[in-house]
Amino acid sequence: MKNKTLIWIVALAGFIAGGYGLWDRLANGHVNAAYGSYVPWGLWVAEYTYFIGLSAGAFLLSTLVYVFNVRRLEKVGKLALLVALVTLFAAMFLIFLDLGHPERAWKLMFSTNFSSIMGWMIWLYTAYFILLLVEFWFALRGDLAEWSTRSALARFLTFGRRDTSAVALAADRRTLRTLGSIGVPLAIAFHGGVGALFGVLGSRPYWNSGLTPIVFLVGALLSGGALLTFVTALFDPNRGTEEHRDLVLFLGKIVLGLLAFDVLLEWADYSISYYASIPAHVDALRLVLFGPYWWVFWVVHLGLGVIIPAYLLIVGRRSLRNVAAAGFLIAVTFIAVRLNILIPALVTPELEGLEQAFSGPGLTFAYFPSLTEWLLGLWAASLAVLVFLAGLRWLPILTQPKEVA
Amino acid sequence: MAEEPNTQPSVSRKGFLKILGVGGAALAINRFAPVSKARAKPSVGSPALSTVPGVGPNSDVLIRMQDELLRALEKQPSERRWVMVIDLRKCIGCSACTIACVAENKLPPGVVYRPVMDQEIGTYPNVTRKFLPRPCMQCDIPPCVPVCPVNATYKNEEGVVVIDYDQCIGCRYCITACPYSARTFDFGELYTDGTAEVEGLIVGQKTADQYERAANFEYQEERERIGHNASPIGNVRKCHFCLHRLAEGMLPACTTTCVGRATFFGDANDPNSLVADLIASPNVMRLKEELGTEPRVYYLV
Numbered sequence: 001m002k003n004k005t006l007i008w009i010v011a012l013a014g015f016i017a018g019g020y021g022l023w024d025r026l027a028n029g030h031v032n033a034a035y036g037s038y039v040p041w042g043l044w045v046a047e048y049t050y051f052i053g054l055s056a057g058a059f060l061l062s063t064l065v066y067v068f069n070v071r072r073l074e075k076v077g078k079l080a081l082l083v084a085l086v087t088l089f090a091a092m093f094l095i096f097l098d099l100g101h102p103e104r105a106w107k108l109m110f111s112t113n114f115s116s117i118m119g120w121m122i123w124l125y126t127a128y129f130i131l132l133l134v135e136f137w138f139a140l141r142g143d144l145a146e147w148s149t150r151s152a153l154a155r156f157l158t159f160g161r162r163d164t165s166a167v168a169l170a171a172d173r174r175t176l177r178t179l180g181s182i183g184v185p186l187a188i189a190f191h192g193g194v195g196a197l198f199g200v201l202g203s204r205p206y207w208n209s210g211l212t213p214i215v216f217l218v219g220a221l222l223s224g225g226a227l228l229t230f231v232t233a234l235f236d237p238n239r240g241t242e243e244h245r246d247l248v249l250f251l252g253k254i255v256l257g258l259l260a261f262d263v264l265l266e267w268a269d270y271s272i273s274y275y276a277s278i279p280a281h282v283d284a285l286r287l288v289l290f291g292p293y294w295w296v297f298w299v300v301h302l303g304l305g306v307i308i309p310a311y312l313l314i315v316g317r318r319s320l321r322n323v324a325a326a327g328f329l330i331a332v333t334f335i336a337v338r339l340n341i342l343i344p345a346l347v348t349p350e351l352e353g354l355e356q357a358f359s360g361p362g363l364t365f366a367y368f369p370s371l372t373e374w375l376l377g378l379w380a381a382s383l384a385v386l387v388f389l390a391g392l393r394w395l396p397i398l399t400q401p402k403e404v405a
Numbered sequence: 406m407a408e409e410p411n412t413q414p415s416v417s418r419k420g421f422l423k424i425l426g427v428g429g430a431a432l433a434i435n436r437f438a439p440v441s442k443a444r445a446k447p448s449v450g451s452p453a454l455s456t457v458p459g460v461g462p463n464s465d466v467l468i469r470m471q472d473e474l475l476r477a478l479e480k481q482p483s484e485r486r487w488v489m490v491i492d493l494r495k496c497i498g499c500s501a502c503t504i505a506c507v508a509e510n511k512l513p514p515g516v517v518y519r520p521v522m523d524q525e526i527g528t529y530p531n532v533t534r535k536f537l538p539r540p541c542m543q544c545d546i547p548p549c550v551p552v553c554p555v556n557a558t559y560k561n562e563e564g565v566v567v568i569d570y571d572q573c574i575g576c577r578y579c580i581t582a583c584p585y586s587a588r589t590f591d592f593g594e595l596y597t598d599g600t601a602e603v604e605g606l607i608v609g610q611k612t613a614d615q616y617e618r619a620a621n622f623e624y625q626e627e628r629e630r631i632g633h634n635a636s637p638i639g640n641v642r643k644c645h646f647c648l649h650r651l652a653e654g655m656l657p658a659c660t661t662t663c664v665g666r667a668t669f670f671g672d673a674n675d676p677n678s679l680v681a682d683l684i685a686s687p688n689v690m691r692l693k694e695e696l697g698t699e700p701r702v703y704y705l706v
Contacts, residue, residue: 029633030592037515037589040577100575100590100639107555107574118554118578202696203548203584350586351539351692357520358503361594 003234004389011385018379024372025097034370036362038355039346043339043369044098047377049194050223050338051091051384053216054331056191057224059084059132059183061254066139066173066180072250075236078397080228081136082388088129090384097376117197124190131186135179142169143396153394191220198341206284206345215265215341222258223334226309229255229327233320237398245320252323256313259330263306284344291344293368296336305333343367466666467656469679475654477672483562486674487646489660490683491538492705495667498523498536502659502668509647509658511621513630514594518587518644519659538668540659541566541587541644542692542700549579549588558641564701565646567624570636579641584693593638595630625649646670 024032035042062080064070096102108122137157145162147154155162195216198207229251238244270289273281288297309326316322347365349355355365369377391397457472477485498521506512506519522537547566550558557572558579580588595617603609620627623645628637647657655661660670671680683689684703691700 029639030590031594031633033592036592037580038586040580040590098576100577100641101573101634101636103634104555104572104574107572111555111572113551113554113556115551116554116578118552118576122554197578201548201552201582203582346581350584351522351537353522353524353537354520354539354586357522357539358500358517360515360517362515362590362592363517 007385008389011382011389014378014382015386018375018377018382021372021375021377022097022379025376030100031361032370032372034367034373036364038349038363038365039343039367041098041342041346042367043373043377044094046339046342047335047380048091048095048098049216049342050335051087051094051380052194053191053220053334053338054224054227055084055087055091055220056187056217057220057222058087058228059128059187059224060221061225061228063180063184063187066135066176067184072247075238075247076228076232076251078136078139079231079235081132081139082391082395082397083224083228083231085132085136086384086388086391088125088132089387090380092125093383094377094380117193117200121190121193121197124186124193128183128186128190131179131183135176135183138172138176138179140396141172143399146399147396151394154396157395188217192217198345203350204345205278205280206348207341209269211265211269215262215269218258218262218265219334219337222255222262223331223337225251225255225258226327226330226334230324230331233324233327235392235398248320248323249317252313252317252326255323255327255330256310256317259306259310259313280348284348287344287347288340297340300333300336301340304329305336466669466679467661470656470660470669470671473671473675473678474651474656477675477678478651478654480672480674484674485563485672486701487543487563487565487651488671488673488680488684488701488703489540489543489646489657490669490680490689490703490705492667492669492683493535493537494705495665496521496536496538497665497667498534499664501662501664502538505658505662506644509650510623511617511619511630512642513591513617514596516589516591516642518589518642537704538659539585539587539692540646540702542585542698542702543644543646545699545701546697548582548584548696548698552578552582554578561648563648565648566643567645567648568641568643570624570626570628570640573636573640575639575641577641584696584698588641588643591637591640591642593630593633622649625652 033042058080061073062077062084065073065077065080096105099105108119109126112119112122114120141158141161142164144154144158145164148158148162149155161168192213195213198204199209199212202208229248232251233239233248236244236247270285273285276282287293309329312322312326312329316326347367349365355363457468457475460468460472500521503517503519503521507517510518512518519538519540522539524535524537526533526535543560543564543566545560545564547560550560550566553559553573554576555572555574557574558566558568561567575590577590580586580590595614597610597614597617600610600613602611605612618630620629623637625648629635630638632638647655647659650657656670660668669680669683671678673681673684675681683705686705688706689703690706691703693700
């Protein structure tokens with residue numbers, strides 16, 4: 001398992017180096033962050049939308065197995081749930097530490113303002129988190145019971161329910177189907193909600209569109225699907241078999257379809273705004289395309305995240321390696337899409353001359369993440385990878401699924 | 406100087422000047438004020454105070470507005486309609502209001518409630534400049550209020566958009582929702598950070614630091630700046646029309662400090678008030694009217 005060892009090492013290195021960012025945030029608050037009062041959200045919020053998108057996407061794909069009974073994807077089910085869980089952790093950590101007063105986060109639950117989309121989010125996330133944990137347990141229960149004889153952890157995690165009869169497994173399967181069915185609208189609600197959180201703001205014409213929640217959802221499916229394709233290609237125990245190759249190539253086709261749809265939405269969004277050229281709308285868009293960080297769009301997103309993966313998925317669609325590489329590229333470069341949604345709307349001044357009117361830390365419209373932000377961002381990502389690897393190692397994720405009538 | 410506010414029904418000219426005074430006197434008086442949440446409750450108000458000495462047809466607008474302020478404070482809070490009017494033709498761009506606001510509310514680096522924007526028109530050397538002070542618009546339909554996930558910001562009964570510093574979790578959603586960039590975040594910075602640590606009674610970081618860390622009195626609450634995490638550090642902050650000064654019968658700091666008498670403040674629900682007259686002028690405008698936020702800050706152009 002050379003690949004796995006390498007990922008362990010990289011994730012551990014990221015976790016340790018990123019620990020400095022975590023320490024700085026905890027010890028010094030927000031002083032060393034580059035975001036400020038005019039650009040109030042930065043890398044951490046972008047990364048939060050990125051991870052929460054991966055989670056929603058991976059979860060929705062898991063429902064293809066547990067709700068819609070797509071047999072070909074059977075083996076992806078548990079892996080998808082694990083990915084959904086660890087990316088949710090990373091997202092929640094980042095958004096928690098982004099708060100000015102994280103110690104008051106409980107107020108989100110106990111004095112919720114339901115006219116705020118963010119107020120809704122905390123309830124949707126909590127419901128999703130519980131649902132995900134329960135569903136994950138039901139998906140694993142049969143295997144945990146089988147592992148009970150050799151793993152104390154597995155024995156503990158069965159919580160005493162070690163029945164592996166066909167009847168018990170069929171009951172698990174029915175529960176999974178119910179939970180997944182609840183999960184579909186829930187995942188659409190919470191990730192559409194993240195999009196709506198931005199979309200409802202009349203103050204930011206770049207976000208203020210009915211398309212925004214849809215763009216978020218399609219982006220979630222695309223990035224989550226791409227990540228799942230890569231992870232399946234790399235970690236599935238059947239690697240080398242024809243069955244595994246079929247599975248990955250099938251996932252590649254789904255990802256290609258989602259990529260095409262995502263590009264279509266992006267084109268619709270960009271071209272309409274650009275043609276109309278109403279300054280408030282198009283200013284942020286011009287920054288995306290021709291601003292100081294033009295390469296984030298043209299090179300990272302369009303080049304590495306669309307054109308090369310599309311080429312790999314179309315021309316190289318028969319090669320498992322190509323499909324896996326395409327999945328990796330789309331999943332990783334999707335942070336560029338999230339950054340290009342978040343930052344341009346904020347770095348476009350709302351009033352002309354404001355930046356020159358009064359100066360001070362945070363009173364600027366220029367934004368590039370500080371070292372602390374990069375490191376804490378790296379830490380959260382590494383944490384997600386480490387929890388994922390630990391899950392693979394100590395939980396029966398990669399076992400053969402039982403055939404259930 | 407630091408005597409309790411006069412509760413006698415009459416007020417001498419000297420006493421009135423004391424009320425009008427800024428800075429130390431205001432802080433000293435406030436120290437004894439009852440702590441009330443985010444509203445301009447008059448602690449000096451009484452019927453006999455309804456006339457300010459020197460008020461008359463030819464008095465300075467500040468005297469007139471002061472007089473009208475005392476009149477407004479006699480009403481129920483919900484019957485007042487605080488508005489601000491800024492005459493852009495009179496604004497000379499001196500930024501005295503910005504600085505008065507910083508001093509009054511002891512704003513740390515990076516927090517500003519009322520910047521003055523400066524626009525150069527024409528091509529050098531044939532240029533002219535215009536200025537636009539930007540307090541919080543105290544919108545009647547404030548986009549910042551519904552987005553707050555924990556109800557930490559709201560319009561109080563007098564129509565001023567206030568922030569409950571103990572409730573705010575610092576998510577900064579309201580900053581993104583405000584179309585006027587009128588909200589800033591308190592990162593916990595200090596002006597004395599990185600300055601020389603000279604020992605002395607009036608110099609050096611430690612001495613200056615004491616002043617910076619001493620309490621301010623926004624919303625009539627005493628809040629010292631301690632550590633990295635004590636509110637208002639980690640909170641969003643904004644202009645509140647100097648509610649704590651209004652409560653003591655004083656006009657907002659920006660209004661009293663304006664050297665060109667370009668900033669007006671008062672109760673638009675009083676048909677005889679100066680601001681009620683001014684906002685009925687044909688040359689009145691509000692910022693980003695098209696967004697439907699219904700600002701309570703009017704500009705004369």
